[in-house]
Amino acid sequence: MGKKIEIHDFEPKIMAFVCKWCTYSGADLAGTSRMDYSPNVRMIRLPCSGRIDPQFMIKAFEQGADGVIISGCHPGDCHYNEGNYYARRRNTTFRQLMDFHGIDIERIEFSWISAAEAIKWTEVIDAFTEKVRELGRHPQYDDEIVDPYAQFLVQKDQESA
Amino acid sequence: MIEQIRNQARKLLEDGDVDVVIGYAEGSDPSRTTPVFIRKAKDVDKLIYDPRCINSLPLYLNKRHEYTRKGWKKTAIIGKGCDIRAIVQLIAENQLKRDEIYILGVPCEGQVSHPEKWDGSLHDGNRATKCIGCDVMTPHETDFFPGTKPDVDRSSPYEVTSPKVANLMELELDKRFAFWRTDFDRCFKCYACREVCPHCSCNVCITDETTPSWIDPAAHKKGVFSWHLTRAMHLVGRCTGCGECTRACPMDIQVDLFNQRMKEVVQESYSYKPGYSLEDKHPLITYQVDDREDFIK
Ligand code: SF4
Ligand code: SF4
Ligand code: SF4
Numbered sequence: 001m002g003k004k005i006e007i008h009d010f011e012p013k014i015m016a017f018v019c020k021w022c023t024y025s026g027a028d029l030a031g032t033s034r035m036d037y038s039p040n041v042r043m044i045r046l047p048c049s050g051r052i053d054p055q056f057m058i059k060a061f062e063q064g065a066d067g068v069i070i071s072g073c074h075p076g077d078c079h080y081n082e083g084n085y086y087a088r089r090r091n092t093t094f095r096q097l098m099d100f101h102g103i104d105i106e107r108i109e110f111s112w113i114s115a116a117e118a119i120k121w122t123e124v125i126d127a128f129t130e131k132v133r134e135l136g137r138h139p140q141y142d143d144e145i146v147d148p149y150a151q152f153l154v155q156k157d158q159e160s161a
Numbered sequence: 162m163i164e165q166i167r168n169q170a171r172k173l174l175e176d177g178d179v180d181v182v183i184g185y186a187e188g189s190d191p192s193r194t195t196p197v198f199i200r201k202a203k204d205v206d207k208l209i210y211d212p213r214c215i216n217s218l219p220l221y222l223n224k225r226h227e228y229t230r231k232g233w234k235k236t237a238i239i240g241k242g243c244d245i246r247a248i249v250q251l252i253a254e255n256q257l258k259r260d261e262i263y264i265l266g267v268p269c270e271g272q273v274s275h276p277e278k279w280d281g282s283l284h285d286g287n288r289a290t291k292c293i294g295c296d297v298m299t300p301h302e303t304d305f306f307p308g309t310k311p312d313v314d315r316s317s318p319y320e321v322t323s324p325k326v327a328n329l330m331e332l333e334l335d336k337r338f339a340f341w342r343t344d345f346d347r348c349f350k351c352y353a354c355r356e357v358c359p360h361c362s363c364n365v366c367i368t369d370e371t372t373p374s375w376i377d378p379a380a381h382k383k384g385v386f387s388w389h390l391t392r393a394m395h396l397v398g399r400c401t402g403c404g405e406c407t408r409a410c411p412m413d414i415q416v417d418l419f420n421q422r423m424k425e426v427v428q429e430s431y432s433y434k435p436g437y438s439l440e441d442k443h444p445l446i447t448y449q450v451d452d453r454e455d456f457i458k
Contacts, residue, residue: 054394055367055375062377062387075450085448088457089431093397093445095456096426097390100329100419102338111458124458139338 012066012132019072025115037122038129050083067132165307180233192279212283215272217403219247237263242297246436266303347412354406393419401436
């Protein structure tokens, strides 16, 4: 059983910041139900989508993420009543800011996923992974300053090969 | 006009109504003015006001600044319209109380963008971009105003005054990215753009924090992108467009373009213009159930 493992040239690194009441439980349900979904996502659990500071997304991109997913409870379902409404406003403006910087806002996905929507979660992840794979590596740091120690290790590796 | 302001400032200081008057005085060369803090009535004749007074004085009202810790109970400040917008925004954000401040409003005809461009008069060749289409040349919130204040309609939406914003928005995404990448190559993180901003009120800026280090402190592209995204995000809906960040940048990076673009976004999405009302809530600390969510899956 299980999905056939496909080999791709580029595996995007995706960060997901999720609310623990809805999306995290939904992802948990997907896991306990043994659903298959793309393994490119690293998830960080937060108390609420309203807790997702744009700083987290900035940091994720800075640290080499190629895409970011933000997800929480549907409007009206927030455990704290209104956190997701603030998240919505914050992201409306943040996306425009990224766009003005010339960063493709397709790299940021925002989705409402409830604790029961395990299937939606797997679909969102799979579709987003495919999308980011097509977009390619995030161009922000193409010529980033390379860590000299990592460089040294790579060289050693190549010498011994 | 300045005589009336001086007289009022003298009266306020003599009566002990205010502890200090913040204004402008002649600077180190004829093309410049400098901010002054006047404590004694005999010094009020130093005060001047003309198109060389582009500095934004409300910076000195920001709690982060040491001047606010001198124990002055009440501060009088000379304000042109755009500076008064900054003061109003500070009050709306609870950074300042209205009764701590005495606003000496001045009618403004526009300001010269750079001292080097001063040739004795103000004209289209040296006018600052923020002064084009300004609707607060007659200031909106004042305690004293020389003469009578005419009524001005300030209901029109915010207009982006720098044509560069529209030009950039027309570019392809990767061209825009390339533009910023080349521009950010010059940024060496002196943080002058933060230091001059009247709305960067944090005692410890997030970029100075080290545990955890939220923004890569190095001045290569990683850190610089993070810095500018963060700074612009923190000023969404708060920037009152004084343009000081760009003017202060030693590398000539137009940092206020982000702020102008974000003002446009906030205007389109939430019909909010910062700096006009003492009561209006900042758009990101409030919400409507039916806000736009066209981008949400
Ligand atoms: S961001 Fe720049 S233009 Fe806006 S208030 Fe601050 S210094 Fe002025
Ligand atoms: S950039 Fe942000 S954290 Fe830093 S001083 Fe300005 S508002 Fe505060
Ligand atoms: S003032 Fe200019 S060089 Fe200094 S940190 Fe700001 S953008 Fe960079």
